[in-house]
Amino acid sequence: MDPLVVYGSRPAWGTPDFSPFVIKLETWLRFAGIPYQRRNGNPMQAPKGKIPYIEIDGGKMGDSQLILEELTRRHNILLDQGMSTVEAATARAVRRMLEEGMYFATLRMRWLEDETWDEQYKAFKVMFPAPIAPIVMPLLRRRIRGNAVAQGIGRHTREEAYGMAIADLAAVEEILGDKPYLFGTAPRSVDATVYAFLVAIQNYPVNTSVVAAANAPSLRAYTARIKEKYWPATEMAAGE
Numbered sequence: 122m123d124p125l126v127v128y129g130s131r132p133a134w135g136t137p138d139f140s141p142f143v144i145k146l147e148t149w150l151r152f153a154g155i156p157y158q159r160r161n162g163n164p165m166q167a168p169k170g171k172i173p174y175i176e177i178d179g180g181k182m183g184d185s186q187l188i189l190e191e192l193t194r195r196h197n198i199l200l201d202q203g204m205s206t207v208e209a210a211t212a213r214a215v216r217r218m219l220e221e222g223m224y225f226a227t228l229r230m231r232w233l234e235d236e237t238w239d240e241q242y243k244a245f246k247v248m249f250p251a252p253i254a255p256i257v258m259p260l261l262r263r264r265i266r267g268n269a270v271a272q273g274i275g276r277h278t279r280e281e282a283y284g285m286a287i288a289d290l291a292a293v294e295e296i297l298g299d300k301p302y303l304f305g306t307a308p309r310s311v312d313a314t315v316y317a318f319l320v321a322i323q324n325y326p327v328n329t330s331v332v333a334a335a336n337a338p339s340l341r342a343y344t345a346r347i348k349e350k351y352w353p354a355t356e357m358a359a360g361e
């Protein structure tokens with residue numbers, strides 16, 4: 122059987138991908154022991170207009186969570202077996218907090234602040250042919266600004282928005298405590314999301330207050346532990 126094909130964007134800042142959702146899906150596949158091949162994708166060719174997406178049954182499937190739930194059924198993956206109902210509910214709340222809240226704070230930090238724009242421009246322009254990057258990048262920024270206002274994060278002051286992200290990181294730190302993984306000694310599916318969002322922020326090369334919070338010692342130890350076991354060959358930039 123051909124290995125699963127995962128479409129992402131590009132490696133970024135020493136992490137496997139610009140998109141935390143791609144890092145999540147790849148990390149989850151590694152937790153689950155499912156071999157895969159990674160290719161550069163394009164949101165315009167994605168079934169839901171977003172990365173990641175995969176090839177499956179001769180077609181394409183989008184959304185990291187729907188993909189991993191489908192693969193869990195097909196391959197009888199037992200990663201989340203034996204969790205208590207409270208653990209499963211906490212895992213869901215953490216995942217949604219990061220994917221539906223922290224994600225937008227990360228987008229804002231990367232795309233909408235004066236202090237990070239040069240870095241963002243320099244890194245992300247590789248996604249486009251050189252002649253059109255100066256045209257597309259500001260358009261993308263404008264679209265992300267509009268989305269940030271629609272979502273809500275763009276209506277707050279920078280301090281308010283970052284304060285919420287920092288409080289979310291503190292919540293993750295509290296739940297993790299001194300355990301190796303969020304719920305004990307073995308990774309659960311939610312650890313893939315937590316790992317992805319943490320490395321995406323920890324390795325961002327502009328040291329905002331959110332980046333500093335994500336680099337709290339216990340959170341760094343957590344990502345280092347997962348990286349060592351599941352991403353041994355991946356370069357990680359800042360602070361490694």
Ligand SMILES: N[C@@H](CCC(=O)N[C@@H](CS)C(=O)NCC(=O)O)C(=O)O
Nearest residue numbers: 140141142164171172173184185186
């Ligand atoms: N719920 C989706 C979110 C994926 C997502 O937001 N992907 C972003 C990159 S981080 C994307 O492809 N954006 C392209 C666009 O909006 O045009 C998942 O879990 O896969």
